[in-house]
Amino acid sequence: xxxxxxxxxxxxxxxxxxxxxxxxxxxxxxxxxxxxxxxxxxxxxxxxxxxxxxxxxxxxxxxxxxxxxxxxxxxxxxxxxxxxxxxxxxxxxxxxxxxxxxxxxxxxxxxxxxxxxxxxxxxxxxxxxxxxxxxxxxxxxxxxxxxxxxxxxxxxxxxxxxxxxxxxxxxxxxxxxxxxxxxxxxxxxxxxxxxxxxxxxxxxxxxxxxxxxxxxxxxxxxxxxxxxxxxxxxxxxxxxxxxxxxxxxxxxxxxxxxxxxxxxxxxxxxxxxxxxxxxxxxxxxxxxxxxxxxxxxxxxxxxxxxxxxxxxxxxxxxxxxxxxxx
Ligand SMILES: Cc1cc2nc3c(=O)[nH]c(=O)nc-3n(C[C@H](O)[C@H](O)[C@H](O)COP(=O)(O)O)c2cc1C
Numbered sequence: 001x002x003x004x005x006x007x008x009x010x011x012x013x014x015x016x017x018x019x020x021x022x023x024x025x026x027x028x029x030x031x032x033x034x035x036x037x038x039x040x041x042x043x044x045x046x047x048x049x050x051x052x053x054x055x056x057x058x059x060x061x062x063x064x065x066x067x068x069x070x071x072x073x074x075x076x077x078x079x080x081x082x083x084x085x086x087x088x089x090x091x092x093x094x095x096x097x098x099x100x101x102x103x104x105x106x107x108x109x110x111x112x113x114x115x116x117x118x119x120x121x122x123x124x125x126x127x128x129x130x131x132x133x134x135x136x137x138x139x140x141x142x143x144x145x146x147x148x149x150x151x152x153x154x155x156x157x158x159x160x161x162x163x164x165x166x167x168x169x170x171x172x173x174x175x176x177x178x179x180x181x182x183x184x185x186x187x188x189x190x191x192x193x194x195x196x197x198x199x200x201x202x203x204x205x206x207x208x209x210x211x212x213x214x215x216x217x218x219x220x221x222x223x224x225x226x227x228x229x230x231x232x233x234x235x236x237x238x239x240x241x242x243x244x245x246x247x248x249x250x251x252x253x254x255x256x257x258x259x260x261x262x263x264x265x266x267x268x269x270x271x272x273x274x275x276x277x278x279x280x281x282x283x284x285x286x287x288x289x290x291x292x293x294x295x296x297x298x299x300x301x302x303x304x305x306x307x308x309x310x311x312x313x314x315x316x317x318x319x320x321x322x323x324x325x326x
Pocket of ligand 1 (some may be wrong): 036037039058059060061110111112132153157159160187189207208209210213288289291292293
């Protein structure tokens with residue numbers, strides 16, 4: 001924990017946490033806001049970085065001109081560290097690496113593709129690189145590629161998933177027992193208790209998707225946020241199992257119930273109305289990617305509330321467990 005971080009922490013805020021993730025990322029709290037196509041842009045990412053976590057700008061939308069503008073906007077909205085996710089399957093333009101480097105971004109996560117594609121180039125430019133992995137095999141391949149750390153994503157999470165889904169409870173301790181690099185856990189994290197569980201399984205940070213998607217600063221339409229608040233833990237579907245391309249976890253709607261029953265030839269076509277859903281609030285216009293943790297989200301909260309409650313809850317959970325230690 002740098003002295004700057006300690007002094008930068010307003011009195012009423014939770015004290016920073018000190019470990020390899022907070023040191024590598026230069027943040028107060030080891031909490032990363034997940035990259036989410038169209039959602040993870042300056043409005044949300046700057047709120048997370050200003051609140052002491054790591055805000056991330058997405059590239060999965062493939063709208064690189066708009067994303068260049070969002071990365072520039074971050075400079076006006078925060079002086080805290082932020083990162084960019086390069087969703088390899090969706091970003092065909094190799095110039096994205098040069099752009100990210102030129103913008104002075106220090107932290108990059110890569111996902112949905114070969115970890116060795118840009119790792120060496122990014123590290124040569126002095127960036128910190130974490131890669132998202134859904135299996136042990138992918139984790140070992142990423143470490144071999146030279147990444148600084150891993151984001152280990154369990155099948156509970158929202159978004160695109162590995163066809164052979166593995167839950168965090170199994171995947172996280174398995175990967176942590178086989179690698180030496182720091183691990184950030186993703187899939188099902190929303191509060192201090194789940195963060196403490198991730199740390200007990202070997203992680204040194206958490207990534208939140210669905211929780212941040214349903215936050216006050218998220219640009220997603222209130223209909224989607226309220227649907228998450230109203231959802232139960234059984235209200236997500238796992239689509240495209242055994243189909244072409246990645247599987248995906250989304251909220252149960254009439255459209256996703258139909259897709260679950262009759263997998264379409266072309267899954268990409270089911271996203272044609274994505275902006276009508278994400279920002280227009282028409283929940284049947286496309287596929288609302290959402291994690292099972294929606295069953296534990298019962299209110300739309302500000303990013304700062306989410307981070308403070310999570311870190312305070314984490315400390316409570318850890319000290320609560322400590323009595324079993326002696
Ligand atoms: C709406 C949505 C969009 C997502 N888009 C991406 C993406 O572009 N790149 C990526 O690496 N992960 C993506 N994810 C996965 C998240 O990064 C994260 O790992 C996942 O949401 C964690 O699980 P949780 O939803 O239970 O927090 C997305 C998730 C959601 C819910």
